[in-house]
Amino acid sequence: xxxxxxxxxxxxxxxxxxxxxxxxxxxxxxxxxxxxxxxxxxxxxxxxxxxxxxxxxxxxxxxxxxxxxxxxxxxxxxxxxxxxxxxxxxxxxxxxxxxxxxxxxxxxxxxxxxxxxxxxxxxxxxxxxxxxxxxxxxxxxxxxxxxxxxxxxxxxxxxxxxxxxxxxxxxxxxxxxxxxxxxxxxxxxxxxxxxxxxxxxxxxxxxxxxxxxxxxxxxxxxxxxxxxxxxxxxxxxxxxxxxxxxxxxxxxxxxxxxxxxxxxxxxxxxxxxxxxxxxxxxxxxxxxxxxxxxxxxxxxxxxxxxxxxxxxxxxxxxxxxxxxxxxxxxxxxxxx
Amino acid sequence: xxxxxxxxxxxxxxxxxxxxxxxxxxxxxxxxxxxxxxxxxxxxxxxxxxxxxxxxxxxxxxxxxxxxxxxxxxxxxxxxxxxxxxxxxxxxxxxxxxxxxxxxxxxxxxxxxxxxxxxxxxxxxxxxxxxxxxxxxxxxxxxxxxxxxxxxxxxxxxxxxxxxxxxxxxxxxxxxxxxxxxxxxxxxxxxxxxxxxxxxxxxxxxxxxxxxxxxxxxxxxxxxxxxxxxxxxxxxxxxxxxxxxxxxxxxxxxxxxxxxxxxxxxxxxxxxxxxxxxxxxxxxxxxxxxxxxxxxxxxxxxxxxxxxxxxxxxxxxxxxxxxxxxxxxxxxxxxxxxxxxxx
Ligand SMILES: Cc1ncc(C[n+]2csc(CCOP(=O)(O)OP(=O)(O)O)c2C)c(N)n1
Numbered sequence: 001x002x003x004x005x006x007x008x009x010x011x012x013x014x015x016x017x018x019x020x021x022x023x024x025x026x027x028x029x030x031x032x033x034x035x036x037x038x039x040x041x042x043x044x045x046x047x048x049x050x051x052x053x054x055x056x057x058x059x060x061x062x063x064x065x066x067x068x069x070x071x072x073x074x075x076x077x078x079x080x081x082x083x084x085x086x087x088x089x090x091x092x093x094x095x096x097x098x099x100x101x102x103x104x105x106x107x108x109x110x111x112x113x114x115x116x117x118x119x120x121x122x123x124x125x126x127x128x129x130x131x132x133x134x135x136x137x138x139x140x141x142x143x144x145x146x147x148x149x150x151x152x153x154x155x156x157x158x159x160x161x162x163x164x165x166x167x168x169x170x171x172x173x174x175x176x177x178x179x180x181x182x183x184x185x186x187x188x189x190x191x192x193x194x195x196x197x198x199x200x201x202x203x204x205x206x207x208x209x210x211x212x213x214x215x216x217x218x219x220x221x222x223x224x225x226x227x228x229x230x231x232x233x234x235x236x237x238x239x240x241x242x243x244x245x246x247x248x249x250x251x252x253x254x255x256x257x258x259x260x261x262x263x264x265x266x267x268x269x270x271x272x273x274x275x276x277x278x279x280x281x282x283x284x285x286x287x288x289x290x291x292x293x294x295x296x297x298x299x300x301x302x303x304x305x306x307x308x309x310x311x312x313x314x315x316x317x318x319x320x321x322x323x324x325x326x327x328x329x330x331x332x333x334x335x336x
Numbered sequence: 337x338x339x340x341x342x343x344x345x346x347x348x349x350x351x352x353x354x355x356x357x358x359x360x361x362x363x364x365x366x367x368x369x370x371x372x373x374x375x376x377x378x379x380x381x382x383x384x385x386x387x388x389x390x391x392x393x394x395x396x397x398x399x400x401x402x403x404x405x406x407x408x409x410x411x412x413x414x415x416x417x418x419x420x421x422x423x424x425x426x427x428x429x430x431x432x433x434x435x436x437x438x439x440x441x442x443x444x445x446x447x448x449x450x451x452x453x454x455x456x457x458x459x460x461x462x463x464x465x466x467x468x469x470x471x472x473x474x475x476x477x478x479x480x481x482x483x484x485x486x487x488x489x490x491x492x493x494x495x496x497x498x499x500x501x502x503x504x505x506x507x508x509x510x511x512x513x514x515x516x517x518x519x520x521x522x523x524x525x526x527x528x529x530x531x532x533x534x535x536x537x538x539x540x541x542x543x544x545x546x547x548x549x550x551x552x553x554x555x556x557x558x559x560x561x562x563x564x565x566x567x568x569x570x571x572x573x574x575x576x577x578x579x580x581x582x583x584x585x586x587x588x589x590x591x592x593x594x595x596x597x598x599x600x601x602x603x604x605x606x607x608x609x610x611x612x613x614x615x616x617x618x619x620x621x622x623x624x625x626x627x628x629x630x631x632x633x634x635x636x637x638x639x640x641x642x643x644x645x646x647x648x649x650x651x652x653x654x655x656x657x658x659x660x661x662x663x664x665x666x667x668x669x670x671x672x673x674x675x676x677x678x679x
């Protein structure tokens with residue numbers, strides 16, 4: 001998908017930074033660039049965000065641009081929707097994605113439907129940031145991966161950065177977009193390092209996957225933390241099986257072309273995403289390639305994800321349900 | 337033009353004309369719904385005209401309102417054109433929402449009307465958001481949320497008021513207590529005596545007014561607007577009113593009897609306002625009849641317009657999802673429609 005936000009930037013100017021820093025930098029640059037942008041959420045201001053993502057922005061931009069809200073997800077999500085419909089560009093943070101349920105009326109019936117129901121007579125330039133995923137021993141109510149709900153629901157766009165560069169570029173595009181974009185950060189990726197373009201015009205169009213590593217034998221389509229895990233699996237299998245690793249990046253819209261192109265080359269595919277396995281991202285990827293490249297498929301497509309459980313507390317249990325590089329490797333081995 | 341100065345003779349006449357237009361619109365909608373020409377659900381505002389009209393008269397053109405599933409009156413009060421409203425009820429392309437919204441979703445964001453709403457209690461957070469935009473940008477505009485007595489039980493309504501109160505947003509929360517939430521009387525839904533007691537919890541002004549009296553509504557909302565616009569935050573107003581019709585058209589109404597309706601009709605908001613103007617020598621009965629006929633012919637013209645308007649083309653069902661269209665929608669739609677062939 002092409003968006004108006006596609007601009008040229010200098011790809012040679014980069015700095016190594018963490019995912020957390022990349023997200024913060026995107027927020028800072030967009031707050032700086034456009035006065036209509038403001039952040040709101042629980043503890044995003046004074047406190048700097050429970051996982052430190054918005055740290056420092058309150059001091060820099062003040063309490064009207066970085067707003068601490070009462071603990072009322074339905075209320076401030078709705079206020080974000082009303083603000084977006086009237087000319088603001090709110091970036092709403094939901095502290096943990098598990099709390100999105102509390103705000104869902106405003107998401108499902110207002111944010112997602114207003115433009116359509118009104119015959120196109122309003123825009124909805126809202127971005128919702130939230131953090132997903134297990135790995136911190138935070139138990140079931142603070143570890144969920146729920147991006148599938150939003151990718152499934154008509155009227156919403158959903159992105160899942162797998163690298164710091166993807167996080168910065170996609171978040172800037174999301175904030176500049178006139179459509180509602182859900183931006184899903186995996187909490188175990190905040191410390192992940194990567195090269196990130198420093199150009200303030202660096203944006204990544206929604207709906208473009210990225211080939212992170214080229215390979216010949218098996219395509220691994222991964223999201224968020226599992227991009228890094230799949231790259232590790234590729235290293236481990238190097239010389240034995242050659243993996244092509246794709247960061248899916250955008251769940252909706254979905255870059256069918258890149259997936260098909262890769263599958264046409266390798267004939268085999270593994271889909272790795274931390275959401276529950278039934279009816280999810282995995283299934284959609286499989287359906288798309290089946291519809292568009294059926295005769296290139298040489299082996300059953302494998303899924304790596306959470307086996308339809310919630311995320312347990314005990315490290316002994318959590319490690320069992322969370323997918324990692326070993327799961328990707330085993331999936332590859334099953335089809336080669 | 338939305339604003340009406342009820343303190344002038346012309347303004348009072350305009351207010352009366354607007355109430356008559358609402359009543360004519362909804363009576364006509366009732367007929368065409370009964371005939372089967374209007375599909376879906378239709379919830380009428382008859383009996384409550386003084387609330388919407390009085391409130392919108394006290395607003396400025398640039399102000400926002402949010403509405404409810406019973407929104408026709410709010411639309412007309414806010415100055416929307418009955419022609420395009422009726423076209424929307426008939427599902428036509430020229431309707432306010434190109435036929436995608438219908439009775440429950442009429443909106444005109446440019447006119448400050450942020451939509452009727454099919455979800456009870458969803459409007460107040462949106463009004464809080466519109467008020468937030470006004471505050472952020474330093475604009476001289478406020479947002480008023482209309483909502484029902486039933487909606488006062490919804491959690492998100494309280495979250496919205498708390499947020500607006502905490503941030504001193506330029507908002508007004510106006511409950512239309514028409515005595516019922518669907519078929520359940522208000523006293524079975526709330527423990528408080530007056531819904532305006534709600535305001536105490538947020539430390540904002542709250543009062544209950546006579547919603548059958550347009551002047552009372554105008555004055556209360558006027559004061560609330562002033563407070564909001566000067567940065568002192570929201571006000572909570574409960575307007576006591578009554579809906580003459582069922583909850584929706586076709587409602588058998590086992591929950592009340594005709595006497596109740598008759599008793600409230602004695603204080604009909606249009607009749608009492610007219611009588612007052614006649615008493616003051618501002619209006620004759622003949623002039624009133626002429627206003628009424630004018631309102632009715634406005635609505636007849638709206639129906640003619642709606643009937644003759646075009647239906648949307650089926651493929652328009654795929655328009656307007658996003659500002660920047662996604663390829664998925666087109667591809668899925670094309671694929672669904674493609675005929676099979678033998679391979
Ligand atoms: C969240 C939600 N729950 C239930 C309904 C069904 N419903 C539609 S209108 C209504 C009653 C609303 O009563 P009130 O807020 O007093 O408004 P009124 O109809 O009296 O104008 C109900 C229960 C709904 N539309 N939305």
